[in-house]
Amino acid sequence: MTDDPATPTGGVMNEAEKKKPDxxxxxxxxxxxxxxxxxxxxxxxxxxxxxxxxxxxxxxxxxxxxxxxxxxxxxxxxxxxxxxxxxxxxxxxxxxxxxxxxxxxxxxxxxxxxxxxxxxxxxxxxxxxxxxxxxxxxxxxxxxxxxxxxxxxxxxxxxxxxxxxxxxxxxxxxxxxLDEATCAPLVAREAGAVSHMNEDHGDAVKLYAEVLLKEPEGAWVLAGLDPEGADLRLGDRHARLWYDEHLDEGADMKGALVALAKKARSLIAGQDQA
Incomplete structure (x- = not known):
């Protein structure tokens, strides 16, 4: 039996490894x-x-x-x-x-x-x-x-x-x-949600990019959704928007996107009043 510290693989550290800073x-x-x-x-x-x-x-x-x-x-x-x-x-x-x-x-x-x-x-x-x-x-x-x-x-x-x-x-x-249980509820809905946002709510996508993320103005599109956030694209430029709260199983993705759009509009309103 030895009191020498073990390596990650289960062996015993040599003197050089003991002195190596972490x-x-x-x-x-x-x-x-x-x-x-x-x-x-x-x-x-x-x-x-x-x-x-x-x-x-x-x-x-x-x-x-x-x-x-x-x-x-x-x-x-x-x-x-x-x-x-x-x-x-x-x-x-x-x-x-x-x-x-x-x-x-x-x-x-x-x-x-x-x-x-x-x-x-x-x-x-x-x-x-x-x-x-x-x-x-x-x-x-x-x-x-x-x-x-x-x-x-x-x-x-x-x-x-x-x-x-x-x-x-x-x-x-x-x-x-992310674990499978967290992602499973979004797998079937993500494609439709991305298409819907890009086709019917392009104004909200622009708000995500230009107001919340301070990205340049342009024809931003939603590239993907997941339980932690949204990926956006403008040509070769990419941006990542993280949700305020993680979308756990059964969470309302639509509600999260609506809340983000409201947040962006409130920021614009605050700037106009300043």
Missing amino acids: VLQATDDAARRQARGLLRLARHGALATLEPEDGHPLATRTAVATDIDGTPIILISRLSGHTAALAADPRCSLLVGEPGKGDPLAHPRMSVACRAVKAERGTELRERCKRRYLARNPKAELYAEFPDFDFFRLEVLRASLNGGFGKAYALTAGDLV
């Missing part, structure tokens, strides 16, 4: 929100796979969307090297996060360890993946139904979030992805 911060709600936001807002990411011939890492850029629960969705051709790699070994990683001005390492990014699962043709899952993917990447409609293209869900295993200098977090799948 750079990880405790995962809190702010870190979870930032991590989920990085996934929800990602237009593209770096997908890393393992080449089947020799196991060498292969990285490529791929366009990204998310399923209702926050799971990343990709659309890739069977002619590409990473599709063959995923067929041989579904383990992969996805790096998301946009660099901005100055030092690119000063901006938040996240590496997500995943397992790729193909959405088979003819299934409701594939239709949902296709709809949500095209809502974020409309130009992909040109090739989405080509016979050699497939949609994959990158099922999250864990993630490493770097939120900036001194802000490193180790995240679980539960920190990033």
Whole structure:
């Protein structure tokens, strides 16, 4: 028996490991929100796979969307090297996060360890993946139904979030992805709600973007709804609106959207009176 501290894999730490400082911060709600936001807002990411011939890492850029629960969705051709790699070994990683001005390492990014699962043709899952993917990447409609293209869900295993200098977090799948029970009530209604908002309530969608999120004026559209918020798009620009309260099972999505529109109009009224 030993009193030496154990490693995460169950072994005993050596002297170097004992002296190594713990750079990880405790995962809190702010870190979870930032991590989920990085996934929800990602237009593209770096997908890393393992080449089947020799196991060498292969990285490529791929366009990204998310399923209702926050799971990343990709659309890739069977002619590409990473599709063959995923067929041989579904383990992969996805790096998301946009660099901005100055030092690119000063901006938040996240590496997500995943397992790729193909959405088979003819299934409701594939239709949902296709709809949500095209809502974020409309130009992909040109090739989405080509016979050699497939949609994959990158099922999250864990993630490493770097939120900036001194802000490193180790995240679980539960920190990033919503549970099935929470999402189930919205799965059947989300497509109709998105279409209804875009076709009949475009003024409300503009209010969400331009008043609540302070985004530039334009023809904003709703790209997706989920229990935590709404994704909006203006051309290649994307924005994320978080609900004031999480929509748990049985919650009123319509009521939440109406409340947000009222909130935006009240802000405009307050500005007019000032």
